[in-house]
Structures are given as structure tokens and as C-alpha cells.
Amino acid sequence: PNLSMFKMEIKADLLLLNGIVMTVDREFNVVEAVAVKYGKIIATGTTSEIEGLKGKETEVIDLEGRPVLPGLIDSHLHVVGTGLLLSQINCRTPPMASISDICAAVKEEADKAEPGDWILGRGWDQVKLSDHRNPTRWDLDKVSPENPVWLTRTCGHIGVCNSLALEIGGVSKDTPQPVGGNIEKDEGGEPTGLLEEGPAMILVRRHIPPTSFEDTVKAIKLASKAFSEAGLTGVVDAGIDSTTMRAYQRAADEGGLSVRVNMMLHGKIGDETPDESVNRINDFPITTGYGNDLLRFLGLKLLIDGGIGGRTALLREPYEDQEDNRGILVMPVEDLQRRVDAGNLAGMNIGIHCAGGGAMDVVLNAFEQTNKKRPVKGRRYSIIHAYQPTEENFETCRRLGIVVASQPSFLYYLGDSYHENVGDERSKWLKPHRAWIDNGIKVAAGTDSPVTPYLPFPSLWASIARKTEVLGTQMGTEQRVTREEAIRMYTIKGAYYTFEEGTKGSIEPGKLADMIVIDRDILTCKEDEIKDTVVLRTILGGKTVYEA
Numbered sequence: 001p002n003l004s005m006f007k008m009e010i011k012a013d014l015l016l017l018n019g020i021v022m023t024v025d026r027e028f029n030v031v032e033a034v035a036v037k038y039g040k041i042i043a044t045g046t047t048s049e050i051e052g053l054k055g056k057e058t059e060v061i062d063l064e065g066r067p068v069l070p071g072l073i074d075s076h077l078h079v080v081g082t083g084l085l086l087s088q089i090n091c092r093t094p095p096m097a098s099i100s101d102i103c104a105a106v107k108e109e110a111d112k113a114e115p116g117d118w119i120l121g122r123g124w125d126q127v128k129l130s131d132h133r134n135p136t137r138w139d140l141d142k143v144s145p146e147n148p149v150w151l152t153r154t155c156g157h158i159g160v161c162n163s164l165a166l167e168i169g170g171v172s173k174d175t176p177q178p179v180g181g182n183i184e185k186d187e188g189g190e191p192t193g194l195l196e197e198g199p200a201m202i203l204v205r206r207h208i209p210p211t212s213f214e215d216t217v218k219a220i221k222l223a224s225k226a227f228s229e230a231g232l233t234g235v236v237d238a239g240i241d242s243t244t245m246r247a248y249q250r251a252a253d254e255g256g257l258s259v260r261v262n263m264m265l266h267g268k269i270g271d272e273t274p275d276e277s278v279n280r281i282n283d284f285p286i287t288t289g290y291g292n293d294l295l296r297f298l299g300l301k302l303l304i305d306g307g308i309g310g311r312t313a314l315l316r317e318p319y320e321d322q323e324d325n326r327g328i329l330v331m332p333v334e335d336l337q338r339r340v341d342a343g344n345l346a347g348m349n350i351g352i353h354c355a356g357g358g359a360m361d362v363v364l365n366a367f368e369q370t371n372k373k374r375p376v377k378g379r380r381y382s383i384i385h386a387y388q389p390t391e392e393n394f395e396t397c398r399r400l401g402i403v404v405a406s407q408p409s410f411l412y413y414l415g416d417s418y419h420e421n422v423g424d425e426r427s428k429w430l431k432p433h434r435a436w437i438d439n440g441i442k443v444a445a446g447t448d449s450p451v452t453p454y455l456p457f458p459s460l461w462a463s464i465a466r467k468t469e470v471l472g473t474q475m476g477t478e479q480r481v482t483r484e485e486a487i488r489m490y491t492i493k494g495a496y497y498t499f500e501e502g503t504k505g506s507i508e509p510g511k512l513a514d515m516i517v518i519d520r521d522i523l524t525c526k527e528d529e530i531k532d533t534v535v536l537r538t539i540l541g542g543k544t545v546y547e548a
């Protein structure tokens with residue numbers, strides 16, 4: 001290595017020796033060893049070269065041939081939701097195989113709770129349940145008559161509640177359908193308990209006691225610990241309010257933040273009117289780039305449609321077997337534009353949840369419009385999820401420098417429901433990472449946890465394999481990315497997304513010493529084994545924050 005810039009008496013704080021260190025630098029060089037000082041990488045090279053930086057106080061880790069990667073970055077998830085989930089009923093499959101399994105878990109909680117306490121859970125996917133249908137209020141009433149129940153579907157865009165919760169929310173046969181949402185009703189017009197999209201879900205959800213500040217801090221710490229164990233050293237928390245930002249600061253001050261966080265302010269909180277949102281954005285005291293290496297403000301997050309799994313993503317054509325259903329636009333186009341313009345003029349980076357192609361067209365048009373008010377190029381605006389790009393979308397993204405925040409994990413965990421909802425042909429083009437990259441557009445990876453588990457390796461693998469979890473269906477083999485590309489999407493591209501490619505995302509001198517030691521060489525192991533990679537050690541700024 002080039003050590004000439006360091007006087008030779010400089011000794012490292014930490015050495016990693018005898019490993020397979022994937023630097024993820026421009027050439028994807030693999031070296032044996034790394035030296036760290038003051039939380040930063042000072043040199044990489046062969047073991048014998050790096051050993052020369054060993055002093056009396058230097059901590060030395062012998063990797064014994066194990067691979068090292070830059071710390072992984074999840075470019076789109078929800079930290080508090082993830083932390084709270086760790087303390088709510090986990091309705092995912094596995095462990096839940098059927099609605100009766102979910103009901104049994106609800107009963108167990110209800111038996112422990114005081115009457116009136118809310119029972120909360122998250123993560124069901126009807127496609128994976130043996131019943132092959134959504135739970136209803138009648139299922140839940142049997143096990144929790146005296147406690148309101150609210151369960152959120154895996155996508156986060158659909159909820160189901162029991163009759164008591166419906167009553168508390170004032171939802172009945174006569175409740176009109178809210179704009180941008182749907183109260184599912186049976187043939188007799190009775191609500192089934194299923195509420196689709198924010199405007200419908202809010203009717204019940206607003207009665208759930210808000211998470212206290214202390215509980216928010218706790219959830220952040222819980223999630224942070226889980227992220228370190230999973231090998232994440234950076235995350236983008238998309239769509240939070242200023243109180244949550246303060247909770248982050250508390251968690252960090254108390255030493256409870258072991259992952260670097262980029263925070264995105266929510267562009268619409270609760271049932272805020274456009275005026276209220278615009279005022280809040282205008283009054284927000286900080287803008288993109290403010291903060292430090294641990295906790296930074298990235299920008300504004302907006303959301304305009306749902307997900308394909310729940311048939312609420314806004315498509316360009318109808319869903320399978322439902323000629324009149326193209327999905328839901330949750331915010332009128334004019335209102336979206338007002339919020340986008342406010343964020344733009346406040347100097348903010350903006351990322352917008354747009355899953356279906358119809359929603360992508362709306363969002364990219366909003367970026368085009370706001371670009372006339374203040375240029376967007378170079379400000380790394382993003383489209384989040386972005387399943388169905390067209391050639392025209394590629395052109396717009398290239399021209400405006402739009403980044404894609406994609407979640408390969410969706411193909412694995414949610415892919416079976418995609419197949420059912422948009423059919424075989426359209427499934428092949430969902431999240432076409434190959435095409436994005438070949439069109440010169442930067443793609444950062446993630447999981448949208450708690451929508452899918454925050455574990456990075458199943459998601460990283462899914463961008464390569466594109467296989468669904470239950471049936472193992474391959475979703476468009478021509479859209480596979482290479483292993484190197486998959487790793488870049490989880491490291492340097494994530495750093496790029498948050499303007500931090502100069503300090504994060506690769507193992508190069510001068511960068512923060514964020515690294516993970518893993519149990520297998522994911523460049524050479526069998527493809528399907530990438531998914532089960534185990535993290536042995538997570539190092540953040542030169543300090544071990546997790547060790548298996």
C-alpha cells in the first residue's frame with residue numbers, strides 16, 4: 001500500500017489480518033488486511049504490509065481466512081416500526097402457518113392484557129397462510145372480545161381489526177369510503193375489518209395510543225442492536241416526524257445507536273392538509289446534509305401509492321382478473337406537487353414511495369415540474385420501490401440524476417403474491433435491477449423493514465437469484481445482477497444515495513472503518529448459500545459493536 005503519507009511511527013488502533021477483504025473500491029480489489037486508526041481506515045494491503053502498523057496498544061484480529069465486507073447499508077426502512085415489531089405479535093409466515101395460528105397468538109396477548117389495551121401485530125401475508133385469505137374481524141372477535149386488535153399486513157398498507165376496534169374507530173356499514181382508501185365490506189355491506197391504505201386505516205389507527213417518547217427511544221435502540229447483529233452499519237429511516245428525530249438524538253446520547261442513520265422527514269403526517277404539510281416543511285429548521293457521521297438529515301419522504309402484494313400499488317394496467325382495479329393513488333397529484341415543491345425550495349433531497357408504474361409516472365412528472373422551480377440534478381432525488389419503469393422513465397431518471405431505492409427482498413418474500421396479482425409476464429419486469437443499471441441509473445438496496453425482514457443477505461441474494469420464497473418461481477432471470485453489483489447496491493450505492501460515498505460504502509484509506517466479518521465468501525460460494533450468510537462481527541468506526 002501507499003504508506004508514504006503516514007510517518008512510519010504511526011501505529012494503528014486495530015488491524016484485521018489474514019482475510020479476504022472485499023474493498024468494493026472502483027476495481028473491486030480484494031486484499032488480505034486492513035489497518036484502522038481514530039475510527040478510520042488508514043491502509044489496506046497484504047498481511048505482511050499491514051502488520052508493520054502494529055504497535056503495543058494495537059488490537060489485532062486474525063481473520064483466519066474469513067471474508068470482510070464494508071458495513072452494509074439499507075437504503076430504505078423504518079427503524080421505529082422495526083423496533084416496535086420486535087415487541088409486537090409477529091404475524092409472518094413462518095412462524096404463522098394459518099389464521100388460527102395468528103388468532104392463538106392474539107388470544108395469548110389478550111389473556112395477559114387489561115381490558116381495553118390494544119393488541120398489536122404485524123406481518124401477515126394471506127398468500128402464505130394455508131387459509132389463503134385475509135383474517136377478518138370475525139376471526140379476531142372470537143379470541144379478543146374485550147381488547148381492540150390491530151394487525152398490519154406485511155406491506156404496511158393494509159390492516160385488519162376486530163369489531164371492538166372498528167367500533168372505536170366509528171367504522172360501520174354506513175361509513176362512506178374515504179378518498180384514497182378502502183373499507184372492505186362483505187356482500188351484505190358489513191365491514192370485514194380489513195382497511196386498505198392510509199385514509200382507511202387511519203380511521204382505526206388514530207385511536208391506538210401513540211407510542212410514548214420513551215418507547216420510541218427504546219424501539220430505536222432495539223432496532224439498532226438488531227441491525228448491528230445483521231451486519232448493517234448504515235440505514236435510511238424514511239418518513240419520520242421531528243419527535244422521532246429527537247428520540248434518535250436521545251438514543252445516540254445514551255450510547256444506544258450502533259448504526260449510522262440518515263433521517264427523512266415525512267411529507268404528510270397523519271391526515272395533515274397540504275397547507276399544513278407545506279407550513280411544517282417550511283418551518284423545519286434543518287435541511288439536507290445537516291448532522292454528523294452517526295445521525296444526519298437526508299431529506300423529505302413522500303408516499304403516493306401502496307404495494308403490489310395488496311393490489312394497492314397504482315399500475316398502468318389493471319390487476320389480474322380485476323378489470324376495474326389499477327390500484328390506489330393516495331394523494332391527489334396537485335397535493336403531491338405542493339409538498340414536493342416545498343421540500344425542493346427548502347433545499348431538501350426528496351424520495352417518494354411509488355411502487356406501480358402509474359405511480360412512477362406521477363412522481364417523475366412531479367420531479368420534472370419541480371425541476372423548473374429549482375434544478376434537481378445532482379441532488380439525488382429518489383424513487384422508492386419503483387417496480388415498473390418504462391424507457392421514458394429511464395430517460396427522465398438519467399436526465400435528472402434520480403436514484404432508485406429498491407428492495408430486492410420483496411422479490412423473495414412478496415414475490416409469490418406478485419405473481420398472483422400481476423401474472424407471469426408482468427412479474428418478470430418487476431424491479432428490473434439489470435435494466436436500471438444498464439441504463440446508467442444508480443440503484444441502492446434495502447428491505448423496507450418491517451415490510452420485509454431487515455436481514456441484508458436474503459435481500460442481497462434476491463437481487464441475484466430473483467426467486468420467490470414459497471414457490472421458488474424465478475421472476476425475470478434476465479434482470480439478475482452479478483454478485484459484485486449486488487454487493488455494490490448494498491454498500492457504495494447506498495452511500496451515494498445519502499451523499500456519503502466519500503466516507504462510507506467501501507474499505508479504502510480515509511473512510512470510516514465500518515466493516516463486517518462474515519462466515520463465507522459470497523463471491524464464490526453456491527448462489528443459494530449467499531442468502532444464509534452469517535455475520536460474525538460488525539465493526540462501526542473501528543469499534544466492534546457486535547460479535548457472534
Ligand SMILES: [Zn+2]
Nearest residue numbers: 076077238448
Ligand atoms: Zn417504506
